[in-house]
Amino acid sequence: xxxxxxxxxxxxxxxxxxxxxxxxxxxxxxxxxxxxxxxxxxxxxxxxxxxxxxxxxxxxxxxx
Numbered sequence: 936x937x938x939x940x941x942x943x944x945x946x947x948x949x950x951x952x953x954x955x956x957x958x959x960x961x962x963x964x965x966x967x968x969x970x971x972x973x974x975x976x977x978x979x980x981x982x983x984x985x986x987x988x989x990x991x992x993x994x995x996x997x998x999x
Contacts, residue, residue, distance in 0.1 A: 937966035937982055942991030945971070950984035960988060 939945060940963065947959045955961075961973035970979035 937968065937971065939963050939966055939971055939982060939985070939987065940991060941965060943987060944989040945973070945985040946988050947980075947984055948986050950981065955980065 943963045945961060945963060947955050947957050947961070949957060955976065961975065963971050964974055965972040966982070967979070969982060971982050971985065972979055
């Protein structure tokens with residue numbers, strides 16, 4: 936399970952510069968077990984190269 940959710944804003948903290956510069960802020964479009972897909976990029980990026988900046992759901996929904 937990914938540590939990110941669709942809609943989260945994430946920052947690149949490591950990885951090859953030619954793919955995306957470290958420090959880039961992007962929005963998550965899709966996730967799987969090890970990779971994320973972000974706005975403006977075609978292919979998957981390894982999730983461990985990113986940190987959460989802002990969660991789309993900062994407070995989990997209440998269960999009734």
